[in-house]
Amino acid sequence: MVKIPEQNSPTIAKLFAVYEAKKDEPREHLGASEIGRECDREIWLRWRHALPPSFDGRMKRLFNTGTREETRVISDLRAAGLEVCDFDSSGRQIRFEALAGMFGGSVDGMVRGLVECPEKWHVLEIKTHNEKSFRDLVSKGVEKSKPAHYAQMQVYMGLSEVDRAFCVAVNKNTDEIWGERVRFEKKDFDSLMDRAEKIIKRDSAPEKLSQDPSFWICKMCGFHGMCHGHTVAQVNCRTCVHGYANKGWRCGLVDDLTTKPCDQHLHNPDLMSLKKSDKRTEDMEAIFYEKDGKEIAEVSKGAQPTPGIPQYSSMELHEMSLSDDSWVAVGSEAHTKTRDYFGGRFTKNGE
Ligand code: SF4
Numbered sequence: 001m002v003k004i005p006e007q008n009s010p011t012i013a014k015l016f017a018v019y020e021a022k023k024d025e026p027r028e029h030l031g032a033s034e035i036g037r038e039c040d041r042e043i044w045l046r047w048r049h050a051l052p053p054s055f056d057g058r059m060k061r062l063f064n065t066g067t068r069e070e071t072r073v074i075s076d077l078r079a080a081g082l083e084v085c086d087f088d089s090s091g092r093q094i095r096f097e098a099l100a101g102m103f104g105g106s107v108d109g110m111v112r113g114l115v116e117c118p119e120k121w122h123v124l125e126i127k128t129h130n131e132k133s134f135r136d137l138v139s140k141g142v143e144k145s146k147p148a149h150y151a152q153m154q155v156y157m158g159l160s161e162v163d164r165a166f167c168v169a170v171n172k173n174t175d176e177i178w179g180e181r182v183r184f185e186k187k188d189f190d191s192l193m194d195r196a197e198k199i200i201k202r203d204s205a206p207e208k209l210s211q212d213p214s215f216w217i218c219k220m221c222g223f224h225g226m227c228h229g230h231t232v233a234q235v236n237c238r239t240c241v242h243g244y245a246n247k248g249w250r251c252g253l254v255d256d257l258t259t260k261p262c263d264q265h266l267h268n269p270d271l272m273s274l275k276k277s278d279k280r281t282e283d284m285e286a287i288f289y290e291k292d293g294k295e296i297a298e299v300s301k302g303a304q305p306t307p308g309i310p311q312y313s314s315m316e317l318h319e320m321s322l323s324d325d326s327w328v329a330v331g332s333e334a335h336t337k338t339r340d341y342f343g344g345r346f347t348k349n350g351e
């Protein structure tokens with residue numbers, strides 16, 4: 001009999017590939033779930049859609065596990081006799097927003113009938129945790145242990161004008177459940193709203209949380225390559241120097257934004273990993289940067305070439321920045337001359 005190899009079946013990889021193939025659309029708004037994060041810069045980069053979410057199939061399935069657990073907990077609460085509203089009258093998740101829809105999010109539900117406070121409605125927030133995270137929560141409480149979750153609840157309470165929340169935490173290892181009530185704190189809410197507004201409206205990137213690439217929060221952050229490496233932001237209207245926030249995302253050049261960036265895109269210089277050149281100022285068609293002691297230009301379509309300066313489209317710079325080998329070549333006049341001779345364009349790894 002042929003021995004079955006002792007390795008994970010390739011069928012499992014196929015299963016995860018289904019999750020991986022699911023496209024994540026970026027959020028149009030800044031989510032309440034993000035506003036309590038440690039780093040202002042990370043929140044700003046997320047709001048600006050600086051990089052696409054890059055979760056593998058396993059992680060996407062894990063998120064799905066969290067969503068499934070929410071449904072289960074709501075069903076458990078109802079079975080225990082509590083009243084839970086998890087959808088509005090049009091069948092959508094109950095949503096609260098502010099700043100002309102640019103900030104907000106959807107609650108997991110509103111719950112009434114808690115044993116310790118039967119009459120009052122509470123904002124319901126359900127989270128899953130691994131063993132370590134769960135123990136930390138139980139020992140310190142949600143405000144100290146999970147400040148981002150605490151902030152999310154403060155925002156939902158403030159926007160819904162409900163003065164209490166009920167946080168349900170499920171231990172994924174043991175199925176223990178921890179419930180904690182949280183009171184509305186106006187001071188915290190005001191400061192979170194202020195933080196959201198400032199981040200949404202600012203054109204420049206907030207300071208880095210740390211200049212040290214090995215700082216533990218930076219090491220775990222999806223923007224590590226932008227803050228501590230050479231990654232250039234992706235190309236979309238949120239990363240464009242002509243875009244700005246005003247009751248939604250607007251453009252200084254185009255009245256009606258479509259979902260796709262136009263060929264006038266130039267990166268907001270704070271979303272580049274290069275220093276802007278002191279010698280030249282940007283105009284509507286080109287922004288100049290320094291790389292390895294030389295000047296390069298990022299140009300929009302139709303820009304007049306500047307003799308002696310290698311020039312690139314914003315998409316070329318983004319794609320080349322994703323590969324160390326390609327990035328080394330940025331700034332080489334010989335490379336750009338060859339590209340122009342053949343009428344080509346640079347891509348990641350020369351694909
Ligand atoms: S890498 Fe560090 S500084 Fe940059 S966004 Fe992430 S946490 Fe903030």
Ligand code: SF4
Binds near residue numbers: 238264265266
């Ligand atoms: S110039 Fe083009 S890419 Fe830039 S914000 Fe306007 S429409 Fe978007």
